[in-house]
Amino acid sequence: MFTGIIEAVGQIVKMTRKGEDIALTVDSGKLDLSDVTLGDSIATNGVCLTVVALTGKGYVADLSLETLNCTAFSHYKVGQAVNLEKAMLASSRFGGHMVSGHVDGVAHVVSRAPLGRAIEFWLEAPAHLAKYLAEKGSVTVDGISLTINAVDGPRFKLTIVPHTLQETSIESMDVGFSVNIEVDLVARYLERILMGERAAISTKDTGLTLEKLADFGFIK
Numbered sequence: 001m002f003t004g005i006i007e008a009v010g011q012i013v014k015m016t017r018k019g020e021d022i023a024l025t026v027d028s029g030k031l032d033l034s035d036v037t038l039g040d041s042i043a044t045n046g047v048c049l050t051v052v053a054l055t056g057k058g059y060v061a062d063l064s065l066e067t068l069n070c071t072a073f074s075h076y077k078v079g080q081a082v083n084l085e086k087a088m089l090a091s092s093r094f095g096g097h098m099v100s101g102h103v104d105g106v107a108h109v110v111s112r113a114p115l116g117r118a119i120e121f122w123l124e125a126p127a128h129l130a131k132y133l134a135e136k137g138s139v140t141v142d143g144i145s146l147t148i149n150a151v152d153g154p155r156f157k158l159t160i161v162p163h164t165l166q167e168t169s170i171e172s173m174d175v176g177f178s179v180n181i182e183v184d185l186v187a188r189y190l191e192r193i194l195m196g197e198r199a200a201i202s203t204k205d206t207g208l209t210l211e212k213l214a215d216f217g218f219i220k
Helices: 065-070 127-132 162-167 185-194 196-200 210-215
Strands: 008-018 021-027 041-044 047-054 058-063 081-086 105-115 118-124 138-141 144-147 150-152 155-160 178-183
Touching: 008 058, 021 065, 041 058, 118 162, 127 178, 127 185, 144 155, 178 185, 185 196
Parallel strands: none
Antiparallel strands: 008 021, 008 081, 021 058, 041 047, 041 081, 047 058, 105 118, 105 178, 118 155, 138 144, 138 178, 150 155
């Protein structure tokens, strides 16, 4: 579990293809790795990755085909800046919001404009994630816990203050840039709860019968 408060900005130094997977080597910059051991989790641009090796200057983690298909990592190259956060401790200050490190999809920057000392971004999320985006709600963008300032269909607005611009990689985002997003964890679970008994119906089961409708209370 993470909070979305970035601890350091690292850099990808190597991407080694291993069949359909990739071994990712990250220079962790100022991130303190003194308490990190093999098997620990580090959110890397919002993706929860398992440390499989320590290099002295950073760590190595494996990117599975599933991760490559579901995140913006498939577009990354050596030299890419990445936001880093170690898994939170029970004693950690909870400064952001609940972040699982399980990316829901890839959004794209559609506009960028200065707003005083801040920068205003509009991003477009995949259509199926629009229902989870709420004005003044939370969203994780490349691992950063951010507040949504406005929504318009699948598009949402972010106003990034100078401190966040300085401490993360977000200032490098430009129009067309792909980012990992994770919607609010509570919204995701709430949707499932509100389905009630319908949640027990398999989406792979196409054999709808009167008995099944009766079992779930649709007919009496």
